[in-house]
Amino acid sequence: xxxxxxxxxxxxxxxxxxxxxxxxxxxxxxxxxxxxxxxxxxxxxxxxxxxxxxxxxxxxxxxxxxxxxxxxxxxxxxxxxxxxxxxxxxxxxxxxxxxxxxxxxxxxxxxxxxxxxxxxxxxxxxxxxxxxxxxxxxxxxxxxxxxxxxxxxxxxxxxxxxxxx
Numbered sequence: 001x002x003x004x005x006x007x008x009x010x011x012x013x014x015x016x017x018x019x020x021x022x023x024x025x026x027x028x029x030x031x032x033x034x035x036x037x038x039x040x041x042x043x044x045x046x047x048x049x050x051x052x053x054x055x056x057x058x059x060x061x062x063x064x065x066x067x068x069x070x071x072x073x074x075x076x077x078x079x080x081x082x083x084x085x086x087x088x089x090x091x092x093x094x095x096x097x098x099x100x101x102x103x104x105x106x107x108x109x110x111x112x113x114x115x116x117x118x119x120x121x122x123x124x125x126x127x128x129x130x131x132x133x134x135x136x137x138x139x140x141x142x143x144x145x146x147x148x149x150x151x152x153x154x155x156x157x158x159x160x161x162x163x164x165x
Contacts (some may be wrong), residue, residue, distance in 0.1 A: 049095065063098070068143065087157070087162075089101070091159050100125050103127060114159070115159045118150075127160070
C-alpha cells in the first residue's frame with residue numbers, strides 16, 4: 001500500500017510538470033489602465049521615485065530645482081482661480097514623487113494651487129481626488145509641503161484653488 005501511495009504522489013507531481021512550460025510561455029501581463037480618477041492623476045503626476053534606501057527628506061524629495069521653481073512661479077501668476085475652500089493638510093506618502101495634493105475638495109484630477117497663509121507661501125499643485133468625506137482633511141506631497149515651508153509633522157491649514165477652466 002505504501003508503494004502505491006508513493007507511486008500515486010509521484011505521478012500526480014509529474015502531471016503538474018507538464019503545466020510548467022505552458023505557464024512559462026505566457027506573455028507578461030500588460031499594465032492595466034487606471035481604474036479611477038485618482039489612479040489616472042497619480043499616473044500623470046508620477047515623477048522619479050526615491051531610491052529604495054532613501055532616509056532623508058532630500059533623498060525622498062526627487063523634484064528638480066526647475067520643477068520647484070516652476071511650481072512657485074505658476075502659483076504666483078494665478079488669477080481668476082476658483083476658491084475650493086480651506087482644508088487641514090497632512091504629509092502624504094513621502095515615497096510618492098511630484099508636487100500634488102490629494103483632497104476631497106475635487107472630484108476629478110486637475111491643476112490647482114495651495115496657499116499657506118501662516119507663512120505667506122503658495123505653490124501650484126496637481127489636484128487629485130481623495131475618496132474621503134468633505135472636511136476630513138487633505139494630503140500634500142513632500143515637495144509641496146517643503147515649498148509651502150510647512151512643518152512636515154504638522155497639520156497646516158491651507159486654502160485650495162482650482163486653476164484653469
